[in-house]
Amino acid sequence: MxxxxxxxxxxxxxxxxxxxxxxxxxxxxxxxxxxxxxxxxxxxxxxxxxxxxxxxxxxxxxxxxxxxxxxxxxxxxxxxxxxxxxxxxxxxxxxxxxxxxxxxxxxxxxxxxxxxxxxxxxxxxxxxxxxxxxxxxxxxxxxxxxxxxxxxxxxxxxxxxxxxxxxxxxxxxxxxxxxxxxxxxxxxxxxxxxxxxxxxxxxxxxxxxxxxxxxxxxxxxxxxxxDPHTTYYNPSFAQRFNESMSNTLEGIGASLMIENEMVTIKEVIAGGPAFKDKSLEINDRIIGVAQGEDGEFEDIIGWRLDAAVAKIKGPKGTVVKLKVLPAGQEVAANPKIVSLTREKIVLEQESAQKEIKTIQDASGNDYRIGVIKLPKFYMDFDAYRKKDPNYKSTSRDVKLILDTLKNEQVDAVVLDLRNNGGGSLHEAIELTSLFIDRGPVVQVRDIANRVQIEQSPTAEVAWEGPLGVITNRFSASASEIFAGAIQDYGRGVIFGSTTFGKGTVQSAVDMSRFISNTSRLMLKAAGEDKDPDTPSGAPEFGQINITMAKFYRVTGSSTQHRGVMPDIEFPTQYSAEEFGESSEPAALPWDKIAATKFNKSGDLSSEIEAMKKLHEERMKNSVAYDYLLDDIKEFNKNNKIIEVYLQESKLKAEREKIQEKNKQRKINLAALKGISPENVDDAKIDFDLVLDETLHLMPLLAK
Known part of the structure; x- marks a missing residue:
C-alpha cells in the first residue's frame, strides 16, 4: 500500500x-x-x-x-x-x-x-x-x-x-x-x-x-x-462520427435541442423506443434523467445539450427514466415519468432511398427509370466485426433496391450522389461490384509507396441495364471512387458537375492505442483517468481520423483536386477554388501512378455524343435552364455582398424586390409543372433541372 x-x-x-x-x-x-x-x-x-x-x-x-x-x-x-x-x-x-x-x-x-x-x-x-x-x-x-x-x-x-x-x-x-x-x-x-x-x-x-x-x-x-481530412475527435465527437458512419445509434430515438435552458424533443424517430412507447411528444421537455429502474434522477435543466444527451443515450437493452414536462405545460407543473429501454436505431432518412419516374421520349415512348438517392457510404463496422449477418451497409441496401427495381421492370437506373461526401472505402468498392464484373475498382498507395489494387469481390452483377450517375461539387471521396470506376469502365454515364476532388484515404484510429501504460498511471494518479463528460461507449481518449493513403482511378489518375468530370456537364455556382479540395491550403497535390489492367464493360462514347447533342438542343429552348443560369448568377452576386442596409426604407425596398422576384419565379416554375398561379401558394414545387434532364436523356441508353 x-x-x-x-x-x-x-x-x-x-x-x-x-x-x-x-x-x-x-x-x-x-x-x-x-x-x-x-x-x-x-x-x-x-x-x-x-x-x-x-x-x-x-x-x-x-x-x-x-x-x-x-x-x-x-x-x-x-x-x-x-x-x-x-x-x-x-x-x-x-x-x-x-x-x-x-x-x-x-x-x-x-x-x-x-x-x-x-x-x-x-x-x-x-x-x-x-x-x-x-x-x-x-x-x-x-x-x-x-x-x-x-x-x-x-x-x-x-x-x-x-x-x-x-x-x-x-x-x-x-x-x-x-x-x-x-x-x-x-x-x-x-x-x-x-x-x-x-x-x-x-x-x-x-x-x-x-x-x-x-x-x-x-x-x-x-x-x-x-491536411484538411486528418481530424482529431474528442470522445463525444468520435461517437457521433461513428454513429453517422454506421447509420445507427443506440438510445431512445429522439432528436433533441435546447430551448429556454431545457432539453426539448424536436423529433421522434420512427421505429425507436420513444416512437413505440408513444409517451413522448414533440416539444415535451426532459428535465431529469435516471439510469435504470432504481436510479436516482439528475436535474438537467440548464445543462449543455451534449452533456444531457450523454445521460439519455446508452447501450441497447439498458433502461433510462426521464422526468418530462409535457408540451404546453408550465414549468411548475407536475412532470410525468417515462421509462424506456434503449435500442439500436437505424437512421432510415440517411439510408439509400428509391423512387420510380416515368419519362416519355420524343417519339412518345414511356420509360420507367429507377432513381436511387444515396446520401453517404455507410457501414455498421461494429456489427460487421461481430459477424452480425444483418449488419447495415450501403451496398446491401442498394442491392435490395436493385432487386426491387428489377421486379418492377424499370428500363434504367440512376444513382444520385449529389452532396454525398463519401464514407466507407469498403462500401465504395462493394457498391461498384453491383454494376461491374470482377475487376479492379481503385488503386490505393500507402505512406510506404506500396500500391494495393482493390478488386470487385464478386462477378455477380446486380444490375446489368443502363446506368446513370449524378454528381456535384459536394460529391466526394467514396462517391468519386464509384463515379470514376463507372466512367473508366464505360459502364454508365456521369451527369452533373465536377466532384469535390478529394483523393485521400483516412483510417479512424482509437487514440487509446497510443496512450502508454505510464501515461495512464500518471493520469490515474492525477485523478484524470476518467472524464465524466465522456458518453457511454465512446472512445475514452477520442479518435484520430488520419490520412494514411491516396487513391487512384484504374487509369492511374488521381481525383485529388481534379475530381471526376461528368460526361454530360451542367453549370454550377460552386467553383473548385472556393468549394472544392483546391480551396484547402494544406491539401495534398495531384499526381498519377501507372494504370492497372482492366476490361472495359463497354464503349458509350457514341451514346454520350448523342446525349450531348440532344441536351444542347433541349437547353436552347428550356425556360428551366434559364432559371438555373439566373440562380447561379444571383448566387454569385449575393456571395460577394458583405454590406447590408441599416436605413429602413432601403432595406425594406430591397426585401420587397427580392420577395417579388421570388414570387414571380415560383409562379413561372409552377407554370412549367402545369400549376395555375392561384394554386401556387399551396403547391410544393420541386425544381431539379439536373435530375429532370438526366431522366430525359437516359432513354438514349435504354434503347
Whole structure:
C-alpha cells in the first residue's frame, strides 16, 4: 500500500514539475485550462502526425504559424471580437505552438481561447446594452456582416461601433416582420425582448463552454494545418462520427435541442423506443434523467445539450427514466415519468432511398427509370466485426433496391450522389461490384509507396441495364471512387458537375492505442483517468481520423483536386477554388501512378455524343435552364455582398424586390409543372433541372 502511495506521489510530481508552460494560466481564475488528459493526447497526436501521416509533418515554426492562423480564424472569423492590439500581443505565440504540442504544453492556445471567450461575452453584454438605445432607421449607413479579408479593427471603439450596427440590423430585421394588425410600439417591445433573449442565450452557451470544447477547436486547428481530412475527435465527437458512419445509434430515438435552458424533443424517430412507447411528444421537455429502474434522477435543466444527451443515450437493452414536462405545460407543473429501454436505431432518412419516374421520349415512348438517392457510404463496422449477418451497409441496401427495381421492370437506373461526401472505402468498392464484373475498382498507395489494387469481390452483377450517375461539387471521396470506376469502365454515364476532388484515404484510429501504460498511471494518479463528460461507449481518449493513403482511378489518375468530370456537364455556382479540395491550403497535390489492367464493360462514347447533342438542343429552348443560369448568377452576386442596409426604407425596398422576384419565379416554375398561379401558394414545387434532364436523356441508353 505504502509503495503504491509513493508511486502515485512520484507520478503526480512528474505531472506537476514538467517543463514550464509558455503561458501561466491562473489556477484560481475561472479561465479554462487543459486537463492532463488533453496534454497527453496532444503529445501523441503530434507524434502520430510526424510518424504515421501520409504527409509527414515536422513540428516546426512553419507548421506552428499555420496552426496559429487556423486557430484565430476558427475563433474570430469575422474579426468582430479581437482588436489589432490583441493580435499584436498574440504574435509571440505564432512560431511555437506545434513544438509546444510535442511537449504537451497547451497553455498558449488555451490562453487565446480564454481571451476570445472574454471578448465574446464582453461584446454580447455591450450588444444587450444597445437594445434599448434609440436607433435612427432613417440614417443612410451600412453594416458589414462578414468579411474574412478585412483588417483587424484598430481599437475597442471600432469594435463597439460594429456591434452597435449589428444590434441595429437585428432590430431592423425584426421590425420589418411587423404586420399591419400589430401595434407598432408593442411590436417594438416584443422585438427587443426577442433579441435580448437571443443574446442572453448566446452568453449562456459561451459560459457553458468547457475544456473539452476548447480542446476540440484547438486540435482541429492543429490537424487542419497538416491536411484538411486528418481530424482529431474528442470522445463525444468520435461517437457521433461513428454513429453517422454506421447509420445507427443506440438510445431512445429522439432528436433533441435546447430551448429556454431545457432539453426539448424536436423529433421522434420512427421505429425507436420513444416512437413505440408513444409517451413522448414533440416539444415535451426532459428535465431529469435516471439510469435504470432504481436510479436516482439528475436535474438537467440548464445543462449543455451534449452533456444531457450523454445521460439519455446508452447501450441497447439498458433502461433510462426521464422526468418530462409535457408540451404546453408550465414549468411548475407536475412532470410525468417515462421509462424506456434503449435500442439500436437505424437512421432510415440517411439510408439509400428509391423512387420510380416515368419519362416519355420524343417519339412518345414511356420509360420507367429507377432513381436511387444515396446520401453517404455507410457501414455498421461494429456489427460487421461481430459477424452480425444483418449488419447495415450501403451496398446491401442498394442491392435490395436493385432487386426491387428489377421486379418492377424499370428500363434504367440512376444513382444520385449529389452532396454525398463519401464514407466507407469498403462500401465504395462493394457498391461498384453491383454494376461491374470482377475487376479492379481503385488503386490505393500507402505512406510506404506500396500500391494495393482493390478488386470487385464478386462477378455477380446486380444490375446489368443502363446506368446513370449524378454528381456535384459536394460529391466526394467514396462517391468519386464509384463515379470514376463507372466512367473508366464505360459502364454508365456521369451527369452533373465536377466532384469535390478529394483523393485521400483516412483510417479512424482509437487514440487509446497510443496512450502508454505510464501515461495512464500518471493520469490515474492525477485523478484524470476518467472524464465524466465522456458518453457511454465512446472512445475514452477520442479518435484520430488520419490520412494514411491516396487513391487512384484504374487509369492511374488521381481525383485529388481534379475530381471526376461528368460526361454530360451542367453549370454550377460552386467553383473548385472556393468549394472544392483546391480551396484547402494544406491539401495534398495531384499526381498519377501507372494504370492497372482492366476490361472495359463497354464503349458509350457514341451514346454520350448523342446525349450531348440532344441536351444542347433541349437547353436552347428550356425556360428551366434559364432559371438555373439566373440562380447561379444571383448566387454569385449575393456571395460577394458583405454590406447590408441599416436605413429602413432601403432595406425594406430591397426585401420587397427580392420577395417579388421570388414570387414571380415560383409562379413561372409552377407554370412549367402545369400549376395555375392561384394554386401556387399551396403547391410544393420541386425544381431539379439536373435530375429532370438526366431522366430525359437516359432513354438514349435504354434503347
Amino acid at each position: 505504502f509503495r503504491n502511495f509513493l508511486i502515485s506521489l512520484c507520478l503526480i510530481s512528474v505531472i506537476a514539475c514538467g517543463s514550464k508552460p509558455r503561458v501561466d494560466l491562473d489556477e484560481d481564475s475561472l479561465a479554462l485550462k487543459p486537463r492532463a488528459q488533453h496534454e497527453v493526447i496532444a503529445k501523441e497526436v503530434a507524434n502520430i502526425l510526424e510518424t504515421y501521416s501520409y504527409k509527414k509533418a515536422p513540428m516546426n515554426d512553419s507548421l506552428s504559424s499555420i496552426i496559429y492562423d487556423n486557430l484565430l480564424k476558427a475563433l474570430d472569423p469575422s474579426k468582430a471580437y479581437f482588436t489589432k492590439d490583441d493580435i499584436e500581443s498574440f504574435e509571440q505565440y505564432r512560431n511555437h505552438i506545434s513544438q509546444d504540442f510535442k511537449k504537451g504544453d497547451l497553455s498558449a492556445p488555451y490562453y487565446l481561447f480564454n481571451m476570445f471567450s472574454d471578448r465574446y461575452i464582453e461584446n454580447m453584454e455591450f450588444a444587450i446594452s444597445q437594445i434599448d438605445v434609440p436607433h435612427d432607421y432613417s440614417i443612410d449607413e451600412e453594416y458589414v456582416s462578414f468579411n474574412e479579408d478585412a483588417e483587424w479593427m484598430e481599437n475597442d471603439d471600432l469594435i463597439k461601433d460594429h456591434w452597435r450596427k449589428r444590434v441595429k440590423y437585428d432590430l431592423l430585421n425584426l421590425k420589418l416582420t411587423t404586420t399591419e394588425e400589430e401595434d407598432e410600439k408593442e411590436a417594438d417591445e416584443k422585438h427587443k425582448e426577442i433579441l435580448r433573449k437571443r443574446y442572453e442565450n448566446l452568453i449562456s452557451q459561451m459560459k457553458k463552454t468547457n475544456a473539452n470544447d476548447a480542446f476540440q477547436i484547438i486540435m482541429s486547428a492543429f490537424t487542419d494545418a497538416v
